Amino acid sequence: MSEDVKYGLAGVLADDTAVSKVMPETNSLTYRGYAVQDLAKHCRFEEVAYLIWNGELPKADELAALNAREKSERGLSDDALAVMRLLNTEAHPMDTLRTVVSFLGQEDMSTADSSPEGLMEKAIRLYAQIPQIVATDYRLRNGKEPIAPTDDLGFTENFFHMCFGEVPAPEVIKCFDISMTLYAEHSFNASTFTARTIASSLSDIYSAVTGAIGSLKGPLHGGANEAVMHMLKEVGSADAARDWMLDALATKKKIMGFGHRVYRSGDSRVPTMTDAYEKMVDVIDTPEAREYWKMSSILDETMVSEKGIYPNLDFPAGPAYYLMGFDIPMFTPIFVMSRITGWTAHVMEQLANNKLIRPLSHYNGVPQRDVTPLEDR
Numbered sequence: 042m043s044e045d046v047k048y049g050l051a052g053v054l055a056d057d058t059a060v061s062k063v064m065p066e067t068n069s070l071t072y073r074g075y076a077v078q079d080l081a082k083h084c085r086f087e088e089v090a091y092l093i094w095n096g097e098l099p100k101a102d103e104l105a106a107l108n109a110r111e112k113s114e115r116g117l118s119d120d121a122l123a124v125m126r127l128l129n130t131e132a133h134p135m136d137t138l139r140t141v142v143s144f145l146g147q148e149d150m151s152t153a154d155s156s157p158e159g160l161m162e163k164a165i166r167l168y169a170q171i172p173q174i175v176a177t178d179y180r181l182r183n184g185k186e187p188i189a190p191t192d193d194l195g196f197t198e199n200f201f202h203m204c205f206g207e208v209p210a211p212e213v214i215k216c217f218d219i220s221m222t223l224y225a226e227h228s229f230n231a232s233t234f235t236a237r238t239i240a241s242s243l244s245d246i247y248s249a250v251t252g253a254i255g256s257l258k259g260p261l262h263g264g265a266n267e268a269v270m271h272m273l274k275e276v277g278s279a280d281a282a283r284d285w286m287l288d289a290l291a292t293k294k295k296i297m298g299f300g301h302r303v304y305r306s307g308d309s310r311v312p313t314m315t316d317a318y319e320k321m322v323d324v325i326d327t328p329e330a331r332e333y334w335k336m337s338s339i340l341d342e343t344m345v346s347e348k349g350i351y352p353n354l355d356f357p358a359g360p361a362y363y364l365m366g367f368d369i370p371m372f373t374p375i376f377v378m379s380r381i382t383g384w385t386a387h388v389m390e391q392l393a394n395n396k397l398i399r400p401l402s403h404y405n406g407v408p409q410r411d412v413t414p415l416e417d418r
């Protein structure tokens with residue numbers, strides 16, 4: 042260990058950004074100057090996507106133009122669908138998504154076009170097509186035929202339609218839409234920084250997004266929303282929750298969905314997501330939904346009172362997705378459907394003022410030595 046090294050780049054200011062601001066001192070977060078809570082309350086995810094890319098909220102005609110473009114980009118090619126049918130249905134959906142996004146880059150004859158217009162076109166294509174990849178994979182893994190997207194529905198409604206062939210209650214749509222808004226962007230998190238690092242060598246945007254998907258998959262980052270649900274299933278009941286947590290802490294287990302590199306006293310997005318999750322539980326109103334809600338509340342209270350470590354966004358998002366009917370391995374791919382907006386905005390920002398990302402390392406290996414020829418070793 043060296044005092045000069047910032048392990049994990051913790052606390053390092055690596056570049057400027059105007060996309061979002063994470064403020065741990067006030068547990069707050071803004072996208073382009075707007076508080077996420079306000080955005081979640083007043084805007085559909087499509088408006089937030091426009092904001093993240095363009096820096097301003099859209100006027101009605103601008104939103105209509107984005108939505109029309111997104112709809113025109115829906116529909117994977119026959120080749121992409123054929124590739125999906127070849128893939129291993131036992132694989133994790135993040136592996137499938139990473140592979141198919143990489144294929145989209147291979148299929149696009151203008152992959153290397155990094156003009157501002159070219160980047161925006163590809164960002165909108167990915168935003169339009171990733172939901173179909175996620176939904177198609179869900180259906181193929183479950184032995185069902187894929188459902189094609191429809192232009193009659195908005196972003197969120199179309200996703201539910203492609204997964205389940207139906208659109209749920211407005212409260213469920215609202216909860217999902219809020220999760221999309223909250224997941225969309227979070228400054229230099231690991232996956233976004235990965236995307237920027239790849240872009241900084243003047244590689245292409247598909248490569249940057251493919252790498253970012255690989256980074257998000259890890260359970261210390263986006264993969265935690267799945268891990269949270271596995272944990273809730275292991276806990277089993279609200280009655281068992283407090284003892285489960287005390288035992289996990291006593292045995293020094295890492296509790297998924299808690300803690301954050303930047304926020305130390307609470308994730309800015311959690312109250313909004315928890316509120317949306319609670320409202321959805323009230324609407325679903327099944328014993329299972331109420332049990333998960335109680336269990337989550339007890340785990341949260343116990344972790345905060347025992348360790349002073351607060352839940353992050355993955356903690357309420359995991360069970361909310363589960364109660365919406367999604368299977369657990371889809372949770373992190375759903376995160377990608379949202380974070381694609383932040384990743385691509387950061388690729389655009391990186392390339393607008395590019396400097397190759399190349400930090401230094403502190404060498405702690407063996408000192409320099411002479412090579413002994415093979416016959417003498």
Ligand SMILES: CC(=O)SCCNC(=O)CCNC(=O)[C@H](O)C(C)(C)COP(=O)(O)OP(=O)(O)OC[C@H]1O[C@@H](n2cnc3c(N)ncnc32)[C@H](O)[C@@H]1OP(=O)(O)O
Binds near residue numbers: 261302353
């Ligand atoms: C959308 C997102 O990506 S949000 C993050 C999602 N990830 C998770 O939920 C995974 C669980 N959480 C964690 O692993 C961590 O909190 C991280 C990786 C998110 C942040 O890690 P760091 O900034 O490196 O925090 P660090 O590991 O230094 O934690 C400080 C102390 O709190 C403890 N701690 C932090 N999070 C947790 C946790 N979830 N469970 C138990 N202890 C924890 C650490 O063990 C450490 O204790 P120590 O000082 O006794 O060693």
Ligand SMILES: O=C([O-])CC(=O)C(=O)O
Binds near residue numbers: 230231302303
């Ligand atoms: O900011 C981070 O390190 C992780 C996170 O919460 C996110 O990417 O949403």
